Amino acid sequence: MTIGSAARRAHLEVQQTVLARSGVRRVVVWLDDSPPPGLTADELVSVPPGPHGLRLAAARNAGADRALEAGASLIVFLDADCVPSSDLLDRYAAAADAELDAVLCGPVTYLPPGVDALDEQELRRHRAPHAARPDPADHSLLRAPPSDYPLFWSLSFALSAERWRSGPRFDEAYEGYGGEDTDFAFHLRERDVPLVWVGRADAYHQHHSTSSSPVQHLDDILRNGRLFAERWGEWPMTGWLREFERQGLVSRDGDGWRLGASTASGARPGG
Template sequence: MSFVSVLPFADTFAYWWRELDGDPRRIRFMTVKTLEVSAFLGNRMRGHSKAPETAQPLLGHASQRPPNTVPIDPVVVVVVPVYCRSDRDARSVEALLGGLGLQSSRCHVLLVDDGSPRWRAPAVEVIRLDRNLGPAAARNRGVERALEFGADVVAFIDSDCIPAPDWVANIIPAFHTERRAHAISGATWSLDRTALGRYQERNGTLNGRRLRGEDRLLYGPTCNLALCGELARCLRFDESFKIAAAEDIDYCFRANQQGWSIYHAESVVVQHDYGYDELAPVGRVRRLWSQFRRYAEGERLLLRKHPDYHQAFAGSTEISLPSRTDV
Protein backbone atom coordinates (compact mmCIF):
# COMPACT_ATOMS: atom_id res chain seq x y z
CA MET A 1 0.00 0.00 0.00
CA SER A 2 1.13 3.55 -0.52
CA PHE A 3 0.69 5.56 2.67
CA VAL A 4 0.68 9.29 2.13
CA SER A 5 0.15 10.94 5.50
CA VAL A 6 3.75 10.29 6.49
CA LEU A 7 4.81 13.06 4.12
CA PRO A 8 3.56 16.64 3.85
CA PHE A 9 0.61 16.49 1.45
CA ALA A 10 1.94 19.33 -0.70
CA ASP A 11 5.13 17.33 -1.22
CA THR A 12 3.08 14.29 -2.22
CA PHE A 13 1.20 16.19 -4.89
CA ALA A 14 4.34 17.96 -6.13
CA TYR A 15 6.16 14.64 -6.42
CA TRP A 16 3.48 12.99 -8.53
CA TRP A 17 2.96 16.09 -10.67
CA ARG A 18 6.65 15.91 -11.61
CA GLU A 19 6.61 12.15 -12.08
CA LEU A 20 3.69 12.33 -14.51
CA ASP A 21 5.01 15.20 -16.61
CA GLY A 22 3.93 14.56 -20.18
CA ASP A 23 1.62 11.69 -19.25
CA PRO A 24 -1.84 12.24 -20.81
CA ARG A 25 -3.43 10.63 -17.77
CA ARG A 26 -1.84 13.01 -15.30
CA ILE A 27 -5.01 14.96 -14.45
CA ARG A 28 -7.03 11.79 -13.96
CA PHE A 29 -4.31 10.29 -11.76
CA MET A 30 -4.07 13.45 -9.64
CA THR A 31 -7.84 13.49 -9.18
CA VAL A 32 -7.76 9.98 -7.74
CA LYS A 33 -4.66 10.85 -5.69
CA THR A 34 -6.67 13.66 -4.07
CA LEU A 35 -9.29 11.11 -3.04
CA GLU A 36 -6.60 8.82 -1.64
CA VAL A 37 -4.94 11.63 0.32
CA SER A 38 -8.27 12.72 1.79
CA ALA A 39 -8.71 9.24 3.26
CA PHE A 40 -5.55 9.80 5.33
CA LEU A 41 -6.27 13.36 6.51
CA GLY A 42 -6.85 12.33 10.12
CA ASN A 43 -3.46 10.63 10.27
CA ARG A 44 -1.31 13.56 9.26
CA MET A 45 1.96 13.64 11.17
CA ARG A 46 3.09 16.86 12.83
CA GLY A 47 6.53 18.43 12.62
CA HIS A 48 7.80 16.81 9.42
CA SER A 49 11.47 17.19 8.70
CA LYS A 50 13.06 17.32 5.29
CA ALA A 51 12.87 13.96 3.54
CA PRO A 52 16.17 12.07 3.81
CA GLU A 53 17.95 10.94 0.65
CA THR A 54 17.99 7.34 1.90
CA ALA A 55 16.67 5.31 4.81
CA GLN A 56 20.06 3.72 5.49
CA PRO A 57 20.68 5.35 8.90
CA LEU A 58 17.40 3.85 10.10
CA LEU A 59 17.56 0.40 8.49
CA GLY A 60 21.26 -0.26 7.94
CA HIS A 61 23.37 -0.32 4.79
CA ALA A 62 23.26 -4.00 3.85
CA SER A 63 22.16 -7.42 4.97
CA GLN A 64 23.48 -8.42 8.38
CA ARG A 65 22.23 -11.98 7.94
CA PRO A 66 23.80 -14.94 6.13
CA PRO A 67 22.62 -15.62 2.55
CA ASN A 68 19.44 -17.63 2.08
CA THR A 69 19.87 -21.38 1.70
CA VAL A 70 16.88 -22.11 -0.54
CA PRO A 71 17.76 -25.41 -2.29
CA ILE A 72 17.48 -26.11 -6.01
CA ASP A 73 14.27 -28.10 -5.53
CA PRO A 74 12.70 -26.53 -2.45
CA VAL A 75 9.55 -27.41 -0.56
CA VAL A 76 7.23 -24.45 -1.21
CA VAL A 77 4.17 -23.95 0.98
CA VAL A 78 1.63 -21.32 -0.08
CA VAL A 79 -0.22 -19.78 2.88
CA VAL A 80 -3.56 -18.07 2.24
CA PRO A 81 -5.51 -16.32 5.03
CA VAL A 82 -9.21 -16.57 4.21
CA TYR A 83 -12.22 -14.80 5.68
CA CYS A 84 -15.38 -15.57 3.68
CA ARG A 85 -18.31 -13.26 4.35
CA SER A 86 -20.17 -13.53 1.05
CA ASP A 87 -20.67 -15.63 -2.06
CA ARG A 88 -18.28 -13.27 -3.83
CA ASP A 89 -15.57 -14.08 -1.28
CA ALA A 90 -16.16 -17.79 -1.84
CA ARG A 91 -15.90 -17.36 -5.62
CA SER A 92 -12.63 -15.48 -5.15
CA VAL A 93 -11.20 -18.37 -3.14
CA GLU A 94 -12.29 -20.81 -5.84
CA ALA A 95 -10.61 -18.68 -8.51
CA LEU A 96 -7.42 -18.51 -6.43
CA LEU A 97 -7.36 -22.27 -5.92
CA GLY A 98 -7.89 -22.74 -9.64
CA GLY A 99 -4.83 -20.59 -10.31
CA LEU A 100 -2.75 -22.46 -7.73
CA GLY A 101 -3.84 -25.75 -9.28
CA LEU A 102 -2.30 -24.64 -12.59
CA GLN A 103 1.15 -23.89 -11.17
CA SER A 104 4.01 -25.22 -13.27
CA SER A 105 6.03 -26.02 -10.12
CA ARG A 106 4.95 -28.12 -7.17
CA CYS A 107 3.64 -26.43 -4.06
CA HIS A 108 1.61 -27.32 -1.01
CA VAL A 109 -1.42 -25.08 -0.50
CA LEU A 110 -2.52 -24.23 3.03
CA LEU A 111 -5.66 -22.18 3.68
CA VAL A 112 -6.11 -20.61 7.10
CA ASP A 113 -9.81 -19.97 7.65
CA ASP A 114 -9.97 -16.94 9.93
CA GLY A 115 -13.34 -17.75 11.50
CA SER A 116 -15.38 -17.29 8.31
CA PRO A 117 -19.15 -16.98 8.78
CA ARG A 118 -19.58 -18.63 5.35
CA TRP A 119 -17.39 -21.51 4.37
CA ARG A 120 -17.17 -24.15 1.67
CA ALA A 121 -14.46 -26.66 2.53
CA PRO A 122 -12.05 -26.90 -0.44
CA ALA A 123 -9.95 -29.93 -1.36
CA VAL A 124 -6.74 -28.55 0.17
CA GLU A 125 -5.29 -28.51 3.68
CA VAL A 126 -7.24 -26.11 5.90
CA ILE A 127 -6.54 -24.74 9.37
CA ARG A 128 -9.73 -23.41 10.94
CA LEU A 129 -9.57 -20.73 13.61
CA ASP A 130 -12.40 -20.66 16.15
CA ARG A 131 -12.90 -16.92 15.72
CA ASN A 132 -11.80 -14.08 13.50
CA LEU A 133 -8.32 -12.98 14.65
CA GLY A 134 -7.19 -11.05 11.58
CA PRO A 135 -4.79 -11.86 8.73
CA ALA A 136 -1.65 -11.40 10.84
CA ALA A 137 -2.70 -14.16 13.24
CA ALA A 138 -3.91 -16.34 10.36
CA ARG A 139 -0.55 -16.07 8.59
CA ASN A 140 1.29 -16.92 11.80
CA ARG A 141 -0.71 -20.14 12.14
CA GLY A 142 0.01 -20.87 8.50
CA VAL A 143 3.74 -20.27 8.88
CA GLU A 144 3.90 -22.58 11.90
CA ARG A 145 2.20 -25.37 9.95
CA ALA A 146 4.35 -24.71 6.86
CA LEU A 147 7.52 -25.13 8.90
CA GLU A 148 6.15 -28.37 10.38
CA PHE A 149 5.61 -29.50 6.78
CA GLY A 150 9.30 -28.80 6.07
CA ALA A 151 8.95 -25.63 4.01
CA ASP A 152 12.09 -24.12 2.50
CA VAL A 153 9.96 -21.26 1.15
CA VAL A 154 6.72 -19.86 2.57
CA ALA A 155 4.78 -17.89 -0.04
CA PHE A 156 1.87 -15.61 0.83
CA ILE A 157 -0.98 -14.68 -1.48
CA ASP A 158 -4.39 -13.17 -0.70
CA SER A 159 -7.72 -14.83 -1.34
CA ASP A 160 -8.71 -12.12 -3.86
CA CYS A 161 -5.64 -12.71 -6.04
CA ILE A 162 -4.90 -15.04 -8.95
CA PRO A 163 -1.29 -16.14 -9.51
CA ALA A 164 0.32 -16.45 -12.91
CA PRO A 165 0.94 -20.12 -13.84
CA ASP A 166 4.68 -19.64 -13.26
CA TRP A 167 4.29 -17.74 -9.97
CA VAL A 168 5.87 -20.44 -7.80
CA ALA A 169 8.34 -21.41 -10.53
CA ASN A 170 9.66 -17.82 -10.64
CA ILE A 171 9.89 -17.40 -6.87
CA ILE A 172 12.50 -20.16 -6.63
CA PRO A 173 15.14 -18.72 -9.04
CA ALA A 174 14.59 -15.26 -7.56
CA PHE A 175 16.07 -16.57 -4.31
CA HIS A 176 18.88 -18.32 -6.20
CA THR A 177 19.78 -15.27 -8.30
CA GLU A 178 19.92 -12.99 -5.26
CA ARG A 179 21.22 -15.03 -2.36
CA ARG A 180 21.15 -11.90 -0.19
CA ALA A 181 17.36 -11.97 -0.43
CA HIS A 182 15.48 -13.37 2.55
CA ALA A 183 12.11 -12.28 1.14
CA ILE A 184 10.93 -11.82 -2.44
CA SER A 185 8.16 -9.36 -3.30
CA GLY A 186 6.57 -9.76 -6.71
CA ALA A 187 4.64 -7.65 -9.22
CA THR A 188 0.95 -7.31 -8.40
CA TRP A 189 -1.22 -6.22 -11.31
CA SER A 190 -4.89 -5.26 -11.21
CA LEU A 191 -7.32 -7.87 -12.51
CA ASP A 192 -9.83 -5.06 -13.08
CA ARG A 193 -9.87 -3.34 -16.47
CA THR A 194 -10.84 0.07 -15.12
CA ALA A 195 -9.09 3.40 -14.71
CA LEU A 196 -8.98 2.85 -10.94
CA GLY A 197 -7.25 -0.48 -11.44
CA ARG A 198 -4.62 1.24 -13.59
CA TYR A 199 -4.25 3.91 -10.91
CA GLN A 200 -3.35 1.23 -8.38
CA GLU A 201 -0.65 -0.09 -10.72
CA ARG A 202 0.92 3.31 -11.43
CA ASN A 203 0.61 4.27 -7.77
CA GLY A 204 2.44 1.12 -6.75
CA THR A 205 -0.23 0.47 -4.13
CA LEU A 206 0.44 -3.27 -3.83
CA ASN A 207 4.02 -3.41 -5.09
CA GLY A 208 6.01 -2.24 -2.10
CA ARG A 209 8.66 0.46 -1.90
CA ARG A 210 12.36 0.38 -2.79
CA LEU A 211 14.97 2.04 -0.57
CA ARG A 212 16.61 4.93 -2.40
CA GLY A 213 20.05 4.09 -3.74
CA GLU A 214 19.57 0.37 -3.11
CA ASP A 215 17.96 -2.74 -4.56
CA ARG A 216 16.46 -3.64 -1.18
CA LEU A 217 12.84 -2.90 -0.35
CA LEU A 218 11.36 -1.08 2.61
CA TYR A 219 8.44 -3.51 2.40
CA GLY A 220 6.58 -5.88 0.13
CA PRO A 221 2.82 -6.54 0.47
CA THR A 222 1.77 -10.00 1.61
CA CYS A 223 -0.59 -10.43 -1.32
CA ASN A 224 2.59 -11.45 -3.20
CA LEU A 225 5.47 -12.12 -0.82
CA ALA A 226 7.69 -15.15 -0.25
CA LEU A 227 9.97 -15.83 2.73
CA CYS A 228 12.99 -18.09 2.87
CA GLY A 229 12.92 -20.67 5.65
CA GLU A 230 15.44 -18.79 7.78
CA LEU A 231 13.29 -15.67 7.98
CA ALA A 232 10.07 -17.65 8.40
CA ARG A 233 11.53 -19.39 11.44
CA CYS A 234 12.74 -16.20 13.12
CA LEU A 235 9.99 -13.59 12.71
CA ARG A 236 6.21 -13.54 13.14
CA PHE A 237 3.48 -11.05 12.29
CA ASP A 238 2.25 -8.73 15.04
CA GLU A 239 -1.23 -9.99 15.88
CA SER A 240 -2.27 -6.64 17.33
CA PHE A 241 -2.95 -5.68 13.70
CA LYS A 242 -6.50 -7.00 13.43
CA ILE A 243 -7.37 -5.88 9.89
CA ALA A 244 -5.72 -6.30 6.49
CA ALA A 245 -3.77 -3.05 6.65
CA ALA A 246 -0.13 -2.34 7.57
CA GLU A 247 0.55 -5.71 9.22
CA ASP A 248 2.81 -6.57 6.28
CA ILE A 249 4.59 -3.20 6.44
CA ASP A 250 5.21 -3.70 10.15
CA TYR A 251 6.60 -7.19 9.48
CA CYS A 252 8.96 -5.98 6.75
CA PHE A 253 10.03 -2.92 8.75
CA ARG A 254 11.04 -5.13 11.67
CA ALA A 255 12.74 -7.59 9.30
CA ASN A 256 14.83 -4.74 7.87
CA GLN A 257 15.72 -3.52 11.35
CA GLN A 258 16.90 -7.02 12.26
CA GLY A 259 19.17 -7.29 9.23
CA TRP A 260 17.00 -9.32 6.84
CA SER A 261 16.77 -8.19 3.20
CA ILE A 262 13.72 -7.93 0.93
CA TYR A 263 14.05 -7.78 -2.86
CA HIS A 264 11.65 -7.27 -5.77
CA ALA A 265 11.22 -9.75 -8.64
CA GLU A 266 9.04 -8.49 -11.49
CA SER A 267 8.65 -12.04 -12.87
CA VAL A 268 6.73 -13.14 -9.74
CA VAL A 269 3.28 -12.07 -10.90
CA VAL A 270 -0.20 -12.14 -9.40
CA GLN A 271 -3.37 -10.28 -10.33
CA HIS A 272 -5.39 -8.62 -7.59
CA ASP A 273 -9.17 -8.36 -7.91
CA TYR A 274 -10.18 -4.96 -6.54
CA GLY A 275 -13.78 -5.65 -7.54
CA TYR A 276 -14.19 -2.49 -9.62
CA ASP A 277 -15.38 -4.23 -12.79
CA GLU A 278 -18.63 -5.40 -11.23
CA LEU A 279 -19.58 -1.93 -9.93
CA ALA A 280 -21.04 1.24 -11.38
CA PRO A 281 -18.69 4.28 -11.34
CA VAL A 282 -19.99 5.60 -8.01
CA GLY A 283 -19.56 2.17 -6.43
CA ARG A 284 -15.98 1.99 -7.70
CA VAL A 285 -15.11 5.28 -6.05
CA ARG A 286 -16.71 4.15 -2.79
CA ARG A 287 -14.71 0.93 -2.88
CA LEU A 288 -11.45 2.78 -3.46
CA TRP A 289 -12.29 5.20 -0.64
CA SER A 290 -13.06 2.29 1.73
CA GLN A 291 -9.78 0.61 0.81
CA PHE A 292 -7.70 3.66 1.67
CA ARG A 293 -9.70 4.38 4.82
CA ARG A 294 -8.83 0.86 5.96
CA TYR A 295 -5.18 1.52 5.15
CA ALA A 296 -5.39 4.73 7.19
CA GLU A 297 -6.68 2.76 10.17
CA GLY A 298 -3.77 0.34 9.90
CA GLU A 299 -1.36 3.22 9.50
CA ARG A 300 -2.40 4.70 12.84
CA LEU A 301 -1.25 1.56 14.64
CA LEU A 302 1.90 1.37 12.51
CA LEU A 303 2.93 4.93 13.41
CA ARG A 304 2.18 4.43 17.10
CA LYS A 305 4.45 1.40 17.05
CA HIS A 306 7.11 2.89 14.74
CA PRO A 307 7.04 6.71 15.01
CA ASP A 308 10.22 6.84 12.91
CA TYR A 309 8.59 4.95 10.02
CA HIS A 310 7.94 8.21 8.15
CA GLN A 311 11.71 8.72 7.87
CA ALA A 312 12.12 5.34 6.18
CA PHE A 313 9.12 6.00 3.92
CA ALA A 314 10.59 9.31 2.82
CA GLY A 315 13.84 7.49 1.99
CA SER A 316 12.08 5.11 -0.39
CA THR A 317 10.26 5.20 -3.73
CA GLU A 318 7.19 3.43 -5.08
CA ILE A 319 7.49 0.49 -7.46
CA SER A 320 5.17 1.39 -10.32
CA LEU A 321 4.10 -1.00 -13.05
CA PRO A 322 4.27 -0.07 -16.76
CA SER A 323 1.28 1.80 -18.16
CA ARG A 324 -1.35 -0.21 -19.98
CA THR A 325 -3.68 1.07 -22.65
CA ASP A 326 -6.61 -1.35 -22.27
CA VAL A 327 -8.91 1.13 -20.46
Protein backbone atom coordinates (compact mmCIF):
# COMPACT_ATOMS: atom_id res chain seq x y z
CA MET A 1 0.00 0.00 0.00
CA THR A 2 1.43 3.35 -1.10
CA ILE A 3 0.55 6.95 -0.35
CA GLY A 4 1.20 9.29 -3.28
CA SER A 5 0.73 12.93 -4.22
CA ALA A 6 1.49 15.25 -7.12
CA ALA A 7 4.70 16.38 -5.41
CA ARG A 8 5.98 12.79 -5.40
CA ARG A 9 4.56 11.57 -8.72
CA ALA A 10 7.98 10.85 -10.25
CA HIS A 11 9.12 8.96 -7.14
CA LEU A 12 5.86 7.00 -7.16
CA GLU A 13 6.38 5.91 -10.76
CA VAL A 14 9.82 4.51 -9.90
CA GLN A 15 8.45 2.71 -6.86
CA GLN A 16 5.54 1.19 -8.78
CA THR A 17 7.90 -0.04 -11.49
CA VAL A 18 9.95 -1.85 -8.85
CA LEU A 19 6.88 -3.29 -7.12
CA ALA A 20 5.41 -4.50 -10.42
CA ARG A 21 8.40 -6.84 -10.77
CA SER A 22 7.22 -8.76 -7.70
CA GLY A 23 3.66 -9.27 -8.91
CA VAL A 24 2.33 -8.06 -5.57
CA ARG A 25 -1.12 -6.46 -5.50
CA ARG A 26 -0.68 -2.70 -5.24
CA VAL A 27 -3.00 -0.20 -3.56
CA VAL A 28 -2.18 3.47 -4.18
CA VAL A 29 -3.82 6.17 -2.05
CA TRP A 30 -3.80 9.56 -3.76
CA LEU A 31 -3.70 12.56 -1.41
CA ASP A 32 -4.52 15.42 -3.76
CA ASP A 33 -7.99 16.37 -4.96
CA SER A 34 -8.11 13.85 -7.81
CA PRO A 35 -5.70 11.21 -9.18
CA PRO A 36 -3.90 12.22 -12.38
CA PRO A 37 -4.56 10.44 -15.66
CA GLY A 38 -2.23 7.57 -16.40
CA LEU A 39 -1.66 6.54 -12.80
CA THR A 40 -1.90 2.74 -12.68
CA ALA A 41 -2.49 0.52 -9.68
CA ASP A 42 -4.54 -2.56 -8.86
CA GLU A 43 -6.54 -0.44 -6.43
CA LEU A 44 -6.65 3.37 -6.48
CA VAL A 45 -8.12 5.25 -3.51
CA SER A 46 -8.56 9.01 -3.32
CA VAL A 47 -8.34 10.84 0.02
CA PRO A 48 -8.56 14.58 -0.73
CA PRO A 49 -7.05 17.20 1.61
CA GLY A 50 -8.88 18.45 4.69
CA PRO A 51 -9.10 21.97 6.11
CA HIS A 52 -5.53 21.75 7.44
CA GLY A 53 -3.84 19.99 4.54
CA LEU A 54 -3.02 16.46 3.44
CA ARG A 55 -4.77 13.75 5.44
CA LEU A 56 -1.98 11.23 5.91
CA ALA A 57 -3.60 9.40 8.81
CA ALA A 58 -6.89 9.03 6.93
CA ALA A 59 -5.00 7.88 3.84
CA ARG A 60 -3.21 5.07 5.68
CA ASN A 61 -6.48 3.91 7.20
CA ALA A 62 -8.28 3.99 3.84
CA GLY A 63 -5.49 2.16 2.04
CA ALA A 64 -5.25 -0.58 4.64
CA ASP A 65 -9.02 -1.03 4.63
CA ARG A 66 -9.02 -1.37 0.84
CA ALA A 67 -6.20 -3.92 1.03
CA LEU A 68 -8.27 -6.00 3.45
CA GLU A 69 -11.30 -5.78 1.17
CA ALA A 70 -9.08 -7.13 -1.62
CA GLY A 71 -8.17 -10.13 0.53
CA ALA A 72 -4.72 -9.17 1.81
CA SER A 73 -3.28 -11.26 4.64
CA LEU A 74 -0.25 -8.96 5.02
CA ILE A 75 -0.30 -5.18 4.52
CA VAL A 76 2.98 -3.42 3.69
CA PHE A 77 2.94 0.37 3.94
CA LEU A 78 5.39 2.37 1.80
CA ASP A 79 5.49 6.09 1.21
CA ALA A 80 5.68 7.09 -2.45
CA ASP A 81 9.35 8.07 -2.26
CA CYS A 82 10.44 4.70 -0.83
CA VAL A 83 11.69 1.90 -3.10
CA PRO A 84 11.65 -1.63 -1.66
CA SER A 85 14.64 -3.91 -1.89
CA SER A 86 14.03 -7.23 -3.58
CA ASP A 87 14.06 -8.81 -0.09
CA LEU A 88 11.60 -6.46 1.62
CA LEU A 89 8.36 -8.31 0.92
CA ASP A 90 9.80 -11.74 1.76
CA ARG A 91 11.39 -10.49 4.99
CA TYR A 92 8.17 -8.82 6.13
CA ALA A 93 6.13 -11.92 5.25
CA ALA A 94 8.46 -14.21 7.21
CA ALA A 95 8.41 -11.80 10.15
CA ALA A 96 4.60 -11.73 10.13
CA ASP A 97 4.53 -15.53 10.24
CA ALA A 98 6.79 -15.45 13.30
CA GLU A 99 5.20 -12.41 14.98
CA LEU A 100 1.55 -12.42 13.90
CA ASP A 101 0.48 -9.80 16.45
CA ALA A 102 3.37 -7.39 15.84
CA VAL A 103 3.92 -4.23 13.86
CA LEU A 104 7.04 -4.77 11.74
CA CYS A 105 9.64 -2.16 10.76
CA GLY A 106 12.57 -2.55 8.36
CA PRO A 107 15.70 -0.42 7.95
CA VAL A 108 15.52 2.75 5.83
CA THR A 109 18.40 4.15 3.79
CA TYR A 110 18.21 7.79 2.66
CA LEU A 111 19.77 7.85 -0.80
CA PRO A 112 22.05 10.63 -2.04
CA PRO A 113 21.28 12.44 -5.31
CA GLY A 114 21.86 10.66 -8.59
CA VAL A 115 21.25 7.06 -7.53
CA ASP A 116 19.35 4.94 -10.06
CA ALA A 117 16.61 3.58 -7.80
CA LEU A 118 15.58 1.06 -10.47
CA ASP A 119 18.95 -0.70 -10.20
CA GLU A 120 19.01 -3.19 -7.30
CA GLN A 121 22.79 -3.45 -7.29
CA GLU A 122 23.10 0.32 -7.17
CA LEU A 123 20.77 0.40 -4.18
CA ARG A 124 22.77 -2.25 -2.37
CA ARG A 125 25.99 -0.32 -2.93
CA HIS A 126 24.45 2.69 -1.20
CA ARG A 127 22.87 0.76 1.68
CA ALA A 128 23.39 2.81 4.85
CA PRO A 129 20.42 2.40 7.21
CA HIS A 130 19.52 5.44 9.29
CA ALA A 131 21.60 5.22 12.45
CA ALA A 132 18.75 6.25 14.77
CA ARG A 133 17.13 2.83 14.50
CA PRO A 134 18.32 -0.78 14.92
CA ASP A 135 19.59 -2.71 11.90
CA PRO A 136 19.28 -6.42 12.76
CA ALA A 137 21.16 -9.09 10.84
CA ASP A 138 19.49 -10.72 7.86
CA HIS A 139 16.69 -13.16 8.79
CA SER A 140 16.67 -11.90 12.38
CA LEU A 141 14.00 -10.10 14.38
CA LEU A 142 14.46 -7.77 17.33
CA ARG A 143 11.59 -6.81 19.63
CA ALA A 144 11.67 -3.12 20.48
CA PRO A 145 11.83 -2.09 24.14
CA PRO A 146 9.29 0.56 25.24
CA SER A 147 11.88 3.30 24.73
CA ASP A 148 12.11 2.45 21.00
CA TYR A 149 8.46 3.09 20.12
CA PRO A 150 9.03 6.81 19.28
CA LEU A 151 11.36 5.52 16.51
CA PHE A 152 8.42 4.11 14.56
CA TRP A 153 8.23 5.66 11.07
CA SER A 154 5.29 4.93 8.80
CA LEU A 155 7.28 5.34 5.57
CA SER A 156 7.97 1.56 5.63
CA PHE A 157 6.24 -0.92 7.93
CA ALA A 158 4.02 -3.97 7.77
CA LEU A 159 1.44 -5.86 9.78
CA SER A 160 -0.90 -8.79 9.39
CA ALA A 161 -4.55 -8.39 8.46
CA GLU A 162 -5.43 -9.68 11.93
CA ARG A 163 -3.29 -7.02 13.58
CA TRP A 164 -4.90 -4.23 11.53
CA ARG A 165 -8.41 -5.45 12.34
CA SER A 166 -7.55 -5.46 16.05
CA GLY A 167 -6.35 -1.85 15.96
CA PRO A 168 -5.19 0.69 16.64
CA ARG A 169 -5.83 2.83 13.60
CA PHE A 170 -4.18 6.13 12.73
CA ASP A 171 -5.97 9.06 14.38
CA GLU A 172 -7.60 11.10 11.62
CA ALA A 173 -7.69 14.22 13.81
CA TYR A 174 -4.11 14.75 12.62
CA GLU A 175 -4.04 16.69 9.35
CA GLY A 176 -1.09 18.20 7.57
CA TYR A 177 2.44 17.34 8.59
CA GLY A 178 3.63 15.52 11.70
CA GLY A 179 2.52 13.72 14.82
CA GLU A 180 0.35 10.89 13.50
CA ASP A 181 3.22 8.37 13.36
CA THR A 182 4.26 8.84 16.96
CA ASP A 183 0.64 8.90 18.12
CA PHE A 184 0.09 5.53 16.42
CA ALA A 185 3.26 4.15 18.04
CA PHE A 186 2.21 5.36 21.49
CA HIS A 187 -1.15 3.60 21.05
CA LEU A 188 0.76 0.42 20.17
CA ARG A 189 2.87 0.74 23.30
CA GLU A 190 -0.18 1.50 25.46
CA ARG A 191 -1.82 -1.73 24.22
CA ASP A 192 1.37 -3.80 24.56
CA VAL A 193 1.43 -4.50 20.82
CA PRO A 194 4.94 -5.71 19.90
CA LEU A 195 7.05 -3.49 17.66
CA VAL A 196 9.63 -5.61 15.86
CA TRP A 197 12.70 -4.55 13.86
CA VAL A 198 13.10 -6.80 10.80
CA GLY A 199 16.54 -7.57 9.42
CA ARG A 200 17.05 -6.71 5.74
CA ALA A 201 13.49 -5.59 5.06
CA ASP A 202 15.24 -2.66 3.40
CA ALA A 203 13.53 0.40 1.97
CA TYR A 204 15.44 3.08 0.10
CA HIS A 205 14.19 6.65 0.37
CA GLN A 206 14.66 8.38 -2.97
CA HIS A 207 16.42 11.70 -2.77
CA HIS A 208 14.45 14.93 -2.96
CA SER A 209 15.12 18.43 -1.70
CA THR A 210 14.28 19.13 1.93
CA SER A 211 14.92 21.96 4.33
CA SER A 212 17.05 21.39 7.43
CA SER A 213 14.03 22.35 9.51
CA PRO A 214 10.56 22.07 7.95
CA VAL A 215 9.55 25.71 8.33
CA GLN A 216 6.86 25.26 5.68
CA HIS A 217 5.11 22.88 8.10
CA LEU A 218 5.42 25.09 11.19
CA ASP A 219 1.68 25.60 11.68
CA ASP A 220 1.02 21.86 11.23
CA ILE A 221 3.73 20.92 13.72
CA LEU A 222 2.38 23.27 16.37
CA ARG A 223 -1.24 22.20 15.82
CA ASN A 224 -0.54 18.48 15.69
CA GLY A 225 2.04 18.70 18.45
CA ARG A 226 -0.50 20.34 20.74
CA LEU A 227 -3.06 17.62 19.95
CA PHE A 228 -0.47 14.97 20.75
CA ALA A 229 0.56 16.66 24.01
CA GLU A 230 -3.04 16.92 25.19
CA ARG A 231 -3.33 13.15 24.83
CA TRP A 232 0.09 11.91 25.90
CA GLY A 233 1.40 14.62 28.22
CA GLU A 234 4.49 15.37 26.12
CA TRP A 235 5.30 17.04 22.83
CA PRO A 236 6.57 15.16 19.76
CA MET A 237 9.01 16.59 17.20
CA THR A 238 10.96 18.41 19.92
CA GLY A 239 14.13 18.48 17.83
CA TRP A 240 12.41 20.57 15.18
CA LEU A 241 10.69 22.74 17.79
CA ARG A 242 14.02 23.53 19.45
CA GLU A 243 15.45 24.44 16.05
CA PHE A 244 12.44 26.70 15.37
CA GLU A 245 13.08 28.31 18.77
CA ARG A 246 16.71 28.93 17.83
CA GLN A 247 15.49 30.64 14.65
CA GLY A 248 13.08 32.84 16.63
CA LEU A 249 10.01 31.22 15.08
CA VAL A 250 8.52 29.70 18.25
CA SER A 251 8.88 30.15 21.98
CA ARG A 252 8.07 28.09 25.04
CA ASP A 253 4.62 28.50 26.53
CA GLY A 254 4.59 26.70 29.88
CA ASP A 255 5.03 23.03 29.00
CA GLY A 256 4.22 23.70 25.34
CA TRP A 257 5.13 25.89 22.39
CA ARG A 258 3.61 28.82 20.55
CA LEU A 259 4.49 31.04 17.61
CA GLY A 260 7.24 33.47 18.55
CA ALA A 261 6.66 37.22 18.60
CA SER A 262 8.53 37.59 15.30
CA THR A 263 5.93 35.46 13.55
CA ALA A 264 2.74 36.55 15.30
CA SER A 265 1.68 38.55 12.24
CA GLY A 266 2.08 35.47 10.03
CA ALA A 267 5.44 36.38 8.47
CA ARG A 268 8.01 33.61 8.58
CA PRO A 269 11.69 34.15 7.91
CA GLY A 270 12.72 31.80 5.14
CA GLY A 271 9.19 30.46 4.67
